[in-house]
Amino acid sequence: MQQAGLIHPSNPGCYYYLPATVRSMEKLVRVIDQEMQAIGGQKLDMPSLCSADLWRRTERWELMGKELFRLQDRHSADYCLSPTHEEAVTTLVAHQSTLSYRQLPLLLYQVTRKFRDEPKPKLGLLRGREFYMKDMYSFDVSEEAAYGTYESVCEAYTRLFSRLGLRCVQVQADTGNIGGTLSHEFQLPADIGEDKLLVCESCSFSANVETLTSDQTNCPKCNIGTLELSKGIEVGHTFYLGKKYSNIFNAAFSNTQNKPTIAEMGCYGLGVTRILAAAIEVLSTDEEIRWPGLLAPYQVCVLPPKKGSKADDASAIAEDVARGLSGTLAHLKGEVVLDDRIHMTIGKRLKDAKRLGYPYVIVVGQGALEEQPKFEVICQNTGETMFLSKDGLLDLLRTVETV
Amino acid sequence: MQQAGLIHPSNPGCYYYLPATVRSMEKLVRVIDQEMQAIGGQKLDMPSLCSADLWRRTERWELMGKELFRLQDRHSADYCLSPTHEEAVTTLVAHQSTLSYRQLPLLLYQVTRKFRDEPKPKLGLLRGREFYMKDMYSFDVSEEAAYGTYESVCEAYTRLFSRLGLRCVQVQADTGNIGGTLSHEFQLPADIGEDKLLVCESCSFSANVETLTSDQTNCPKCNIGTLELSKGIEVGHTFYLGKKYSNIFNAAFSNTQNKPTIAEMGCYGLGVTRILAAAIEVLSTDEEIRWPGLLAPYQVCVLPPKKGSKADDASAIAEDVARGLSGTLAHLKGEVVLDDRIHMTIGKRLKDAKRLGYPYVIVVGQGALEEQPKFEVICQNTGETMFLSKDGLLDLLRTVETV
Known part of the structure; x- marks a missing residue:
């Protein structure tokens, strides 16, 4: 993207997005808005600065290590620049004292700049230290309802990539430091991809290698196919969180018996700037840049x-x-x-x-x-x-x- | 706005913008885009993290004192969270080695989140530590051309507030730590305003009290009218910068004789979240919120x-x-x-x-x-x-x- 005059490097892992890129990104955000709102998503906007206190309660203040940008304000209070907003959104929902089961599922999302102090920023917008991400958080009345919401977000992601004309694979993934019990990545197959995927030749099974033992060659789902190794660029990630965060912050709603009940959560990311960069990477040739038709500046x-x-x-x-x-x-x-x-x-x-x-x-x-x-x-x-x-x-x- | 469920407090001076507010803000950004693009503005997006090196070159690293949020990355390099982007945009333009006089004026703007460690954040979105601002920077071939651009931006601001149905006064202002030789504020008259304005009863003169001696009661322009004190909320600010920044970073273009020449600059801010809050403040009654018609969620x-x-x-x-x-x-x-x-x-x-x-x-x-x-x-x-x-x-x- 840099060669084509779409971005200009600033600090390591930080870029100026030049006018054509901003136009394309604004189009992508409109497509994302349409798909998220079609499944009931409501758009909000949360602060970038997040108090260390919130992150200490989930122990992520320590867990995140050097990836978290940390700073102090003029009163020496500790803050981080949020790479993701589980703590912040769960606190917000916990403060809605009159939340009723009738208002659930609640799907809250934002499209904002995120920060991550990558040890080795590289590949332009693919792995930066500042980037735009769409992050959505869901709150449901029960595990069953939450799995339904999880499914509906995954389907919306699939529709989104299909509208962009991008082949995308949904693979089983590791839950990393976000936590929870179920997770999928949305990967665009590409040679420069940093993720290694194992895809079954016979059935629909696919997984990030991180989730399997390294010597696994047979498909654990159909037991027939062999697993083929390929590379991918992660452009989306979904997590079923359960009550991990809602328990800590007491994010509760009144159930049908008017009793306070802890909500079941999910969280769902899409790398906005990364989708742009990945799409150009997989569609373009040496002489020509090709954008997904919808997103051309x-x-x-x-x-x-x-x-x-x-x-x-x-x-x-x-x-x-x-x-x-x-x-x-x-x-x-x-x-x-x-x-x-x-x-x-x-x-x-x-x-x-x-x-x-x-x-x-x-x-x-x-x-x-x-x-x-x-x-x-x-x-x-x-x-x-x-x-x-x-x-x-x-x-x-x-x-x-x-x- | 908090009482009406439009925002929710987070850290001091930081707010969650709830869905209705996001809708309104997105509308405001569309109006701003229309007005800025009508005068040739091109939208880009610059990093929030800015290297201390850039700010040391303009001496603002020291000048800004505690208002600047500062942090270090994992390699102990110093950064700030940009409250404004004169250094960043001038460096960007300085890197365009083939910039010709034919391409000027160049009007570059962005609408992004800005950071300022206010000693006493207050009044919700009126004085926060994180806020959205539209900041535009102009590059011109000569002082005369630059004054023309300055005028055209001021006119665009006036059109913008008129489209929003907001009475706005353009007043002479102090240049503060941005520097330069000429500056105006755009003020919405309001009792809760923090700025004190002196407005001439006879002619069009008006100024922020900071720019006059405190005992001045006669209009310095018409010498006839007396100056009336009123209060205002600053929603926009324009600065004629001259070569202050372009000299430091060597932001040059090729003139008609193909000789490298330093550009004349201006910079122009609009407080996006502040306009929303100020508009609601001046239009609403105790029982009802009123939005500028165009911006109602x-x-x-x-x-x-x-x-x-x-x-x-x-x-x-x-x-x-x-x-x-x-x-x-x-x-x-x-x-x-x-x-x-x-x-x-x-x-x-x-x-x-x-x-x-x-x-x-x-x-x-x-x-x-x-x-x-x-x-x-x-x-x-x-x-x-x-x-x-x-x-x-x-x-x-x-x-x-x-x-």
């Missing part, structure tokens, strides 16, 4: 002819096309870029367009000056090139999905 | 009759109205809430609706069962109550502005 780039070239007269037509598209097609408003650096050749600007990953590049050349004007359209995500009339162009772009 | 609340009441049969009509509104009027999609807690009286739910500040409350009672159904509509921002047919309802709500 801009959908369309229009290239007028070079100044002084034979097709020079088509310049006004190009401006017209660019204006017309965003005017006629409401979903393309703000999505069409006119690259009017007409002192440069079409070829050079086309190269830039490929590097930025516009799904559709429209070259306005001599064809546009013919009696029946034709436009060259390069569909970067499929590799197709087409020659279309203006109506054909509108028909093609009318179907582009945006968010 | 939801525009419409529909109240079906109490279960078992005489109007019970109108329940289905209420559901119909709620569904119909967000179906027929595209701009109200997701903006209509059906308060179906029908075990509660209309009166009790109406009180809640007032506390949450829906601009429009539709009471579906016996009138809805008449041959020519009528609906009671309470417009909270104007205090009007109307009785409208379904068509009248649609006509009224069609004109509601949303973002």
Whole structure:
């Protein structure tokens, strides 16, 4: 992403997100919002600074070791920069003194910047010390209800990756320092992935190697298939937490008999900046950046002819096309870029367009000056090139999905 | 805001923003995006962690004293949590080695969480230790061009507050530790304001008292009017910086003669969470929260009759109205809430609706069962109550502005 001018390095593991990246990230957040709200998620926003007292109560203040950024305020009170918010959200829910079983399940989520003092930050946004994460926390009346919620979040994750056109594998995972009894990772298969996965050839079983003994070669589920090793980039993680946190902070609701009852919890992360980086990694080629169609910073780039070239007269037509598209097609408003650096050749600007990953590049050349004007359209995500009339162009772009 | 269930306290000066607040804040950010992009602003996102080295070069590492949250990473390197990003953005621009005068003015902005270790955090979101701020930085080819940019940002701020329906005064201000030669504050007049303003009765002059000698009573601009003292809440601040930062970090561009030239800078802040809190403060009454219309978390609340009441049969009509509104009027999609807690009286739910500040409350009672159904509509921002047919309802709500 750095080579393409999408990010710029700051401190180790910290990056400036440049304008195209911010546009793409905002689109991703909209897709996430849609999917989380479709299953009843409510969006809130919790402080980054978290008091050490809360983390000491779960013993994570000690457990997290050097991964936790720690600081003191002017009164020498201890704080951390939250990498995750189990303590904070459970305390919040515990303070809702009138919470009734009728209001559960409660699915609270946020999309905020998280902090983790990685020993070796690397691979740009894939393993940084500051990153955006969507973290959701669920509160349920019973174990059964909580498993139902867990399932529904996993399904929402699967829908999300499918909408982005990304192949994603849900694998059994270790619960790490978050705790709980059940956990899955959502992995995008990729050679540069840091996680090792074992995937059964015969059934749907797959797991992070951490959860199995290293010499296991037979599938523990079907007992038939052998396990194949592959690599993946973790982009999501779900945990069934049970009462681990709700017991500590007394996050309770009134049950049907009006008795205070401790809630069953789950937590569910999605690496927002990591999904962007991983998607570009798995979709792009050496010459071209490819974004998931929905997330491209801009959908369309229009290239007028070079100044002084034979097709020079088509310049006004190009401006017209660019204006017309965003005017006629409401979903393309703000999505069409006119690259009017007409002192440069079409070829050079086309190269830039490929590097930025516009799904559709429209070259306005001599064809546009013919009696029946034709436009060259390069569909970067499929590799197709087409020659279309203006109506054909509108028909093609009318179907582009945006968010 | 805390009383209304919009925020919940965490550490001193840190708050959970609850779902209604997040909705409102996201709307405010959209208005800000529109106004900043209308004057050529490009949105990026800079790290919160900033290396002490950068801040030492501008001497702000020492100057900021205890207001700066400081921490060390696992390698004992010093960082601060950025309250503002002059150092970071100037370094970024300095690294763009091919920056040409053709690309200026460059207006870079972000809307991110900022940190300031306030000695006495108070008044909820008005003076917190974590808060959202929009900070923009401009880079220009000359002093003249930079003053033009400064003006255009001030005008954008004025448009923004006017769209929000908030009276805002632009006053001369002190440049504080940011530095530079010219500065204005944007103040919302309010009794709880912490800033003291002197406003001339005769001309347009107004200033923060900090910029004048305490015994000044005559207007220094028109020499005629006397200065009246009033109080204000600072919601925005603009600074003309000149070359203070660009000289230090060597933020240069190629001029028309292709010679490297140091850029002229400005910086411009808007307190995002503070605007929300201040707006509620100046617009609300003791019984009701009022939002700027554009920023209300939801525009419409529909109240079906109490279960078992005489109007019970109108329940289905209420559901119909709620569904119909967000179906027929595209701009109200997701903006209509059906308060179906029908075990509660209309009166009790109406009180809640007032506390949450829906601009429009539709009471579906016996009138809805008449041959020519009528609906009671309470417009909270104007205090009007109307009785409208379904068509009248649609006509009224069609004109509601949303973002």
